[in-house]
Amino acid sequence: MTRKERLMSAIKGEKVDRPPVCFYEINGLNQDPDNKDRFNIYNDPSWYPLIRLAREKSDRIVLRHIEFKTQSEDPLALLTTVKEYFDEKGSFFRSISIKAGNRTLTRSTRRDPDIDTTWTLEHPVKDIDDFRAWIDLPQSDNVGEPDIAPVLDAEKAIGDSGIVGIDMADPLCEVAELFNMGDYTVMALTEPELFHRALQKVFENKIKKVEAIARALPNRLWRICGPEYACPPYLHPKFFKEYVVRYDKPLIEMIKKYGGFPRIHCHGRIKEVLDDIVATGCIGIDPVEPPPQGNVSLAYVREKYGDKLVLFGNIELADIENMETAEFEKIVISSLEEGTRGEGKGFVLMPTAAPIGRKLKPLTLRNYEKMVEIAENFLY
Structure with missing residues (x-):
């Protein structure tokens, strides 16, 4: 199989020759070692081998945020x-x-x-007066047309070595990030009516954009960020249905209407909200963090929800950066075994995040190499 075929088959829950192994944000396209900009960490020579590994060996998922072109002011x-x-x-x-x-x-x-x-x-x-003022800000009814060129250009660049996905923040993500975390949790807990007004404002604009993107770019993978803001320990699980399912479900239905594959991105303690995640209609979830960062094992999610969700994960970045390779190998094998055990849809071996420092440690590179080595030789 080509890497593109392997990923799409896994996403569709079809048979694959082996589980895909994706480095998440490290895809070898977004990281340009030749760009001399001082804010480009990837021009440090320590990154070159990992960028090359991502290009040549990983099952690449390149994410693109879609901007809109409009004639209205x-x-x-x-x-x-x-x-x-x-x-x-x-x-x-x-x-x-x-x-x-x-x-x-x-x-x-x-x-x-x-x-x-x-x-x-x-x-x-x-404060609450700022929140009311933000809700009352005007917004245009005309969202314009999506600029799909970045997706098409990326697809051309990577060919059959991977796929290009669409990256989107959900209404909760946009509203939660108006506040610092402490103020957000207080507002979400104590002012639900006002909070719903804010979410509805974002939703009304976003549903138009989602339909425009999904129609122009059908049959693509989507990553939807934001649901983790309604997970413990930030909010009680009951708020997930109110602040996530209520608004994300119609967005996900719109994506699927045009053949898209919506995946929810949700860090943290997801065990208590897994039923609600399924209720959104999404086809998959990442990164299924293991304890202690999360509160559920990959084996549990595979057993209980593997027939409903494609699983992406669950290698902790901290382990990639800090764990000796002999021990890290055991973690990778365990994730592959748990993520593919029994009947179920697809599994994509993937970290929970990516390094963000200019200097990449040799240990980190060795552990990425080990992920590829084990995945390439893994037998169901």
């Missing part, structure tokens, strides 16, 4: 101010402020040259 454009600067250490700061009635909602972020992530320093919604 953004109703927030005249209300928004952006400030950007670099500090003496070379870190990049951005501040986006939106005038919302008599309040100003500001999100501030920082990006450091040696870390491939963006840190949020200030969240725009800090």
Whole structure:
């Protein structure tokens, strides 16, 4: 099988020659060692062997966020101010402020040259009056047309070595990330009516975008981020049905209407919400974190839900970066055995995340190599 065929067969729950092994965000396309930008960690020579391994050996899943092109004016454009600067250490700061009635909602972020992530320093919604002001902000009814070129370009670039998936935040993700985590949990627990108003606002815009994308790019894998915000320990499991299923199910139905394969991304303690995850209609879930990060074994999820869900996981990044290879090998074999045991749909061996530092440790590279070696020789 080609790597593309292997992935699509696993996603469809069909027979494969062996389980796919994907490095999650490390796909060898997004990581460009020739880009000399100082914020590109992947131009450090320590990354070159892993990038090459991802390109040549991994079953590549390249994710793309879809932007929209519209002729209508953004109703927030005249209300928004952006400030950007670099500090003496070379870190990049951005501040986006939106005038919302008599309040100003500001999100501030920082990006450091040696870390491939963006840190949020200030969240725009800090109290209930900010939240009301955000809900009342205008939004256009015309979402425009999706720019599908990045997906088509990526598919052309990787050929039959993998697939390109669509990356999307759900309504809960967009609303939760307006707050710091403490304020979010208090608001979600104590102001459910207001919280639903916010979720509905996001949903009304998002369902239009999802239909436009799904129609233009049918039969693709999707990753839906955000449901973990309604999992323990952040919220009681009862809120998952209220804040996730209620809004994600119609989005997932729309994706499936056009032949898409919606996968829910949900870190943490998922055991108590697995029935609700299935109720969304999704075809799969990642990363099925093992204890202590999660609270359920891969074997349990495979036994109880393997006939309903394709499983992606469940190799902890911390193990890849820190565990001696002889011990790490046992973890990989266990995941492969648990993820494919008995009857069920597909399984994709995959880490829970990816390294974000400029220097990749030799141990980390050896453990990625071991993942490929074991997967290539694994027999059902």
